[in-house]
């Protein structure tokens with residue numbers, strides 16, 4: 001028996017309804033699929049702004065002006081004296097620069113903050129981190145493929161080692177090893193330029209000091225940690241193919257300098273009429289330093305970076321021998337401390353209240369004098385600023401910076 005037409009219609013309607021239902025379900029599935037996808041991409045977007053708080057800033061800061069020619073450089077100790085000047089010079093010529101600094105209290109941290117502000121105004125971001133923080137450093141290398149590391153973070157100062165020996169081990173040994181560890185694991189491995197010190201010559205009496213001279217008689221723990229750093233560099237170069245250049249700085253001075261150094265603390269005392277303690281050698285002999293102006297040292301650092309060959313390893317694996325170098329960066333003309341005081345007296349038009357005492361056995365050496373033949377030949381390094389010109393620039397900066405004690409320009 002034929003089914004009534006309404007039954008057919010009913011069935012027909014049913015199948016239409018099923019079809020609509022099916023389509024509806026498919027549409028709903030699509031809808032939910034996209035709905036679920038959207039929050040996750042929103043979540044990503046939510047992550048990105050927090051990325052931009054410092055990670056994106058790091059990425060921006062590391063970008064060279066010209067990707068094909070510029071370097072991406074990580075500068076440790078960027079809020080330090082040499083670190084600030086090197087970072088500015090790199091940025092100015094078009095390299096991308098990211099700084100790291102722990103802003104410790106060895107000397108007035110507000111000076112470090114002011115240097116860091118100066119860097120930021122010039123497009124260099126300084127991340128607050130200790131070089132012993134391997135996680136932070138590794139994170140930086142995940143964000144940026146640094147071509148070079150200029151490692152300047154260190155516990156500086158010769159005499160402070162008597163007070164706080166552990167800080168030298170922490171920064172100059174453990175910190176250095178950590179920087180090398182992170183660099184050797186990076187892929188690609190960066191080339192490294194780092195700050196050693198003229199103090200490694202210690203009690204060496206052959207003048208001028210050349211890179212082949214003895215450096216196994218340190219007079220201070222500071223010097224011993226810097227020399228140890230050079231040996232550690234040798235091991236990392238040998239095992240992992242890291243390209244490493246050590247620069248032996250000779251008593252660097254200049255604007256934005258370190259308040260713990262003689263020329264800086266003497267300036268402060270002379271301007272407020274406080275006595276200064278001048279060390280002298282045996283038989284009233286002078287104590288002398290090969291004072292080197294910051295701009296000359298910066299040129300040496302950049303030349304070291306530009307002539308650095310690539311590291312040969314990748315992600316911890318060595319694939320061939322790599323470059324290992326050490327250079328003196330000095331001025332080649334030692335000046336007695338008493339003469340520094342005379343120059344400052346003339347420039348400041350102030351008579352210093354000198355207290356002359358025999359040099360205590362505090363880690364100091366009697367003199368330093370750089371032979372720079374190797375740096376001249378390999379780096380084209382040629383210092384051009386004599387002590388009087390350099391001190392004049394420093395004093396002008398000092399008077400400007402500490403404007404509360406500002407006098408007329410010298």
Ligand SMILES: O=C(O)[C@H]1O[C@H](OP(=O)(O)OP(=O)(O)OC[C@H]2O[C@@H](n3ccc(=O)[nH]c3=O)[C@H](O)[C@@H]2O)[C@H](O)[C@@H](O)[C@@H]1O
Pocket residue numbers: 156157158196197198199200249250251252260261262263277278279280287288289337359364
């Ligand atoms: O070239 C280097 O290797 C070192 O140079 C400086 O060390 P230093 O030469 O001792 O610099 P200052 O502390 O500024 O002393 C300079 C001279 O002034 C003398 N001095 C220092 C302080 C003082 O109160 N009186 C004084 O006569 C010292 O004996 C020394 O001859 C830096 O402080 C070190 O970090 C660096 O590594």
